[in-house]
Each structure stands twice: as C-alpha cells, then as structure tokens.
Amino acid sequence: MQQKKMAAPCRRMASRSLLQFLSSFSRTAVGNTATRPFSSTSVCRAALQTKDATDRATSSWTLMAAVCLQRLPVITADYSPIEERFQQLLHQMEQEKSLLSDHEIKLLEDAERMSRKQADDYDSDEEDDHGDQDIVLAQDLEDSWEQKLKSFQPAPRVRADVDKELTSPERCLANSLLLLAEQEVGGQKLWLLPQTQWQQGETLRQTAERALASLPAGFKATFLGNAPCGVYKYKLPKAARTESSVGIKVFFFKAVLSDGGPPAAPNPSLLWLKKSELQRYLKPAYMMKVEPFILEL
Amino acid sequence: MSVALSRCLCRVLSRQTAPSSFLLGEHHHAVRSPWFAPVMTLKTSAPLRAEPKKKKKVDPRREQLARERLRKKLKRLEKVPPEFIPIEDFITPAKCLDETRERSAPKLSFEESERRAMMLKEWCRYKQDQHMAEMEAVELALEAQREALEELKLESEELYQAALKPDPLLFPFTHEGPTHTPPITQYEAPDGKYTDITKVYTQ
Numbered sequence: 444m445q446q447k448k449m450a451a452p453c454r455r456m457a458s459r460s461l462l463q464f465l466s467s468f469s470r471t472a473v474g475n476t477a478t479r480p481f482s483s484t485s486v487c488r489a490a491l492q493t494k495d496a497t498d499r500a501t502s503s504w505t506l507m508a509a510v511c512l513q514r515l516p517v518i519t520a521d522y523s524p525i526e527e528r529f530q531q532l533l534h535q536m537e538q539e540k541s542l543l544s545d546h547e548i549k550l551l552e553d554a555e556r557m558s559r560k561q562a563d564d565y566d567s568d569e570e571d572d573h574g575d576q577d578i579v580l581a582q583d584l585e586d587s588w589e590q591k592l593k594s595f596q597p598a599p600r601v602r603a604d605v606d607k608e609l610t611s612p613e614r615c616l617a618n619s620l621l622l623l624a625e626q627e628v629g630g631q632k633l634w635l636l637p638q639t640q641w642q643q644g645e646t647l648r649q650t651a652e653r654a655l656a657s658l659p660a661g662f663k664a665t666f667l668g669n670a671p672c673g674v675y676k677y678k679l680p681k682a683a684r685t686e687s688s689v690g691i692k693v694f695f696f697k698a699v700l701s702d703g704g705p706p707a708a709p710n711p712s713l714l715w716l717k718k719s720e721l722q723r724y725l726k727p728a729y730m731m732k733v734e735p736f737i738l739e740l
Numbered sequence: 741m742s743v744a745l746s747r748c749l750c751r752v753l754s755r756q757t758a759p760s761s762f763l764l765g766e767h768h769h770a771v772r773s774p775w776f777a778p779v780m781t782l783k784t785s786a787p788l789r790a791e792p793k794k795k796k797k798v799d800p801r802r803e804q805l806a807r808e809r810l811r812k813k814l815k816r817l818e819k820v821p822p823e824f825i826p827i828e829d830f831i832t833p834a835k836c837l838d839e840t841r842e843r844s845a846p847k848l849s850f851e852e853s854e855r856r857a858m859m860l861k862e863w864c865r866y867k868q869d870q871h872m873a874e875m876e877a878v879e880l881a882l883e884a885q886r887e888a889l890e891e892l893k894l895e896s897e898e899l900y901q902a903a904l905k906p907d908p909l910l911f912p913f914t915h916e917g918p919t920h921t922p923p924i925t926q927y928e929a930p931d932g933k934y935t936d937i938t939k940v941y942t943q
Contacts, residue, residue: 506895516918529863532856542841597921616922646902647892668910670903672881674888692895694888699915735880 503689504676508650509638511672511737512622512664514700514715518600520617549581609716610709612700620715621737622700623724624658629683634714634724636733638693647671651696660710664698672697675732695736822943 639654671694678690
C-alpha cells in the first residue's frame with residue numbers, strides 16, 4: 444500500500460524507511476517471535492520484485508532482438524599464392540625424403556624387364572620367377588585407374604552465374620554468408636539483420652527465434668546459446684520520443700543455417716551477403732556494431 | 741588247542757543263541773541263516789576268507805592335500821600378467837628398413853637450398869600474421885558480447901539471468917565441414933567392397 448503511494452525517484456528512500464519501520468515494529472512486538480523474520484523477508488522480496496517492475500517501467504529503451512543467420516562454407520577456399528608455392532615445396536621435400544613404394548618398385552622392375560627383352564641377347568629361360576606376371580604390367584594398372592577417375596564428373600566448384608545472384612543461398616560456396624532483410628524502421632526502408640520487438644514473458648532468444656520465423660522463407664537454424672553476441676542502441680529523433688521509449692536497443696543472436704531444410708524460393712527482400720559486401724547495404728554506425736562478431740575465419 | 745577253543749566258543753555261542761532265538765521267536769522255525777551257524781563246524785565263508793582292508797582314515801585326506809598343493813602350484817604358474825597388445829603404429833614394419841627401397845637423394849644446388857630456406861621463413865611469417873589476426877578477431881567478438889551482456893543487465897535483471905543460462909539442447913552439435921567440391925544433387929554413390937584385415941588381439 445505504502446509503496447504505490449511513493450513516487451519512483453524516492454523509492455530507495457522509501458524502502459529504507461520501510462525497513463526501519465519494520466525493525467522498530469519487530470522490536471516492540473510482544474509474543475510472535477517466530478513470525479518476525481518471516482514477515483520481514485516476504486516484504487523485502489516483494490520490494491525487490493516491484494523494484495524490477497518499476498525499473499522496466501521507468502527504463503526508457505525499447506528492446507528488440509535480431510538474428511544473425513550464417514550459412515557456413517560448403518567448399519574449401521582457394522589457396523593464396525604463397526600457400527600454393529609452399530604446398531609445392533612441401534610435396535617436393537617429402538617426396539625426396541620418402542622410400543620407394545611397392546607400386547614404384549613394380550614399375551621399375553617392369554621397365555627393366557622390358558629393356559632386357561628388347562636387348563639382342565635375350566634368353567627367356569632366365570625368367571623363371573615372373574612367368575605369369577607378364578600379362579598385367581604396373582603401368583597398365585595405373586592407366587586403368589586414371590581412366591576410372593576421368594569417368595567421374597564432380598560438381599563444379601565455382602559457378603559464376605549463381606555467384607552474382609545475391610538472393611540465392613547457393614552463391615559463393617567458399618565463404619560464409621549472412622542473411623539480410625529489408626525492414627521498415629521509423630518510416631524508412633532499411634537493410635538490416637531481421638529483427639522484431641520483445642514482448643513481455645519471453646526471453647530475448649525466443650524473440651530472435653520469432654524474428655527468424657516471421658521471414659517469408661522457412662529457414663531451419665540452430666541458435667548458438669542463450670546469450671546475445673552484440674548490441675546496437677540508438678536514440679529516437681526527438682519527434683518520435685515518447686515517455687516510455689527514448690531509444691531502441693537491438694540485441695543480436697547468432698544462428699547457423701542447418702542442412703536438410705527445403706530449398707527456399709529466392710525472395711527479393713532477403714539477401715545473402717559476404718562480409719566484404721555488407722558495407723554497401725548497412726548503415727555505417729550499424730555496421731560498426733555488427734562487424735566484430737561476424738568471423739570470417 | 742584250537743579244538744578246545746572251539747569247544748569253549750561253542751558253549752558260549754549256544755548260551756547266546758538260546759536267548760537270541762527266544763528274541764526272534766517268530767523266526768525260530770525258519771531256516772537258520774549262515775550268520776548264526778554254529779562255529780563248531782568252522783565253515784569258511786567269503787567274508788572270513790578275504791583279508792580285511794586296513795583303511796586308514798588319514799590316506800584319502802593325504803591324497804586330497806597333495807592334489808590341492810598341485811593345484812595351487814599350477815595357479816601360481818598360470819598367474820602370468822597378460823601380454824600387452826602391441827601398438828601397430830609404433831612397430832616399424834620390416835619393409836621400411838629395406839635398403840633396396842631408398843631413393844637416390846638428389847644433390848641440391850646452392851640456389852635451390854637458399855630458395856627453400858627463404859620459403860620456409862616466409863611461410864613462418866605468414867602463419868604468424870594469420871594467427872595474430874585470428875586472435876584479434878576473437879578478442880573483438882568477445883568484447884562485443886561483453887558489451888551486449890552489460891547493456892542487457894542495465895535493462896532487466898531477469899532477462900540477463902536468462903541469457904546467462906547454458907543451453908542444454910545445443911550439444912551434441914554436428915555440422916558437415918567444407919569439402920573440395922560441392923555435393924552433387926541426388927547422387928547415388930556406388931557400393932564399395934572391401935575386406936577388413938585388421939588384426940584383433942585378445943588378452
């Protein structure tokens with residue numbers, strides 16, 4: 444009863460005076476010593492809960508949650524020039540240090556036997572060990588293996604036409620892509636990570652999941668943990684400010700696109716971008732806050 | 741002497757048989773069993789002929805003890821610690837020590853060896869830069885998360901506590917890593933046949 448009467452700024456003073464009143468009351472109370480501690484703790488707990496409620500009511504920031512959905516790379520990245528050179532050097536060095544393998548020994552023996560056969564003074568009776576092995580030479584085996592490899596056609600690593608389509612999640616398979624959506628914020632249409640407002644009674648992660656579900660294309664994602672990975676806060680222009688909201692705080696949650704989802708129809712309002720392409724679409728202040736937690740490792 | 745003895749025995753037995761026949765009143769008229777035959781005749785019957793075996797009670801026990809001792813010795817001999825299973829990777833196969841397999845080591849020119857040394861140093865520097873960049877990126881990401889949690893704490897305590905809780909459904913988390921070529925849609929891989937020749941050791 445007394446708490447409701449007190450105004451917000453002096454609630455701390457009020458709670459102190461309340462406690463003093465209670466302690467004086469407990470000191471003068473005769474008889475019920477058992478109920479004394481019970482009553483004071485219940486009143487303290489009630490005070491904390493109402494303090495939280497009053498905090499939220501008096502806090503001037505609107506909370507929103509956004510989802511940072513990443514499609515991880517599907518193929519290995521190309522080698523940089525120095526990596527290429529070093530790979531060749533390592534291969535050369537390892538070959539020099541190695542021993543001859545069975546296959547290589549067979550090749551050498553076969554070559555030797557061929558040269559002996561073609562010599563003028565060739566005596567086939569001397570060849571008593573390898574009578575049957577004349578049929579299949581090691582070189583022939585190698586050729587047959589190469590033929591088999593050529594008959595298999597792997598999918599092409601780089602497809603230039605798909606790479607140009609910004610709305611397709613199959614572009615740039617060697618990089619990790621980020622999902623951007625065009626949403627209306629404060630009367631303006633902006634490109635940003637899909638976000639939605641927080642509602643009472645849910646955690647911020649659930650808000651982020653709702654934001655992902657609200658997109659037209661049904662994406663299956665795994666959210667990485669309950670904690671946000673970044674925050675972006677901005678104050679509304681003075682015209683739009685109300686008593687309850689001076690500004691907006693957007694909390695970002697990381698999610699990884701999982702396979703097995705249905706191939707979504709390309710939607711013009713959704714873009715899949717590499718980290719280097721984000722600069723063109725995001726506002727500079729927003730980009731500064733979003734950049735650190737997008738790892739291009 | 742023996743006749744006198746037998747006569748005494750006869751008298752004793754006759755005195756004894758009288759009351760015994762009186763006891764076995766019913767069977768008095770029955771045929772006399774060989775056990776109650778008068779000793780005067782001194783019939784030699786089968787039990788009387790054989791030598792009674794002198795069964796010493798100690799003998800079976802002695803045999804049993806001997807058997808137990810043998811068994812204990814066997815157990816002690818069998819208590820050999822189990823042989824260790826050899827680690828195949830640590831044993832150099834005899835094929836590798838064959839001298840005929842060695843390649844002729846090419847002689848490197850001065851320029852070639854210099855080029856290799858410079859290449860190794862360049863690689864070392866490249867890898868160090870890469871590592872430092874990775875560490876920095878991770879630091880920035882952690883800083884961003886710390887800031888986010890701070891802001892959340894200023895907002896509301898219960899949302900902050902909910903954010904700090906670990907997610908039990910996240911693990912085990914699996915993701916297929918990047919391959920050299922992208923997967924071919926609706927590809928049926930041919931069945932591969934193989935014979936497993938791994939050696940299985942039992943202890």
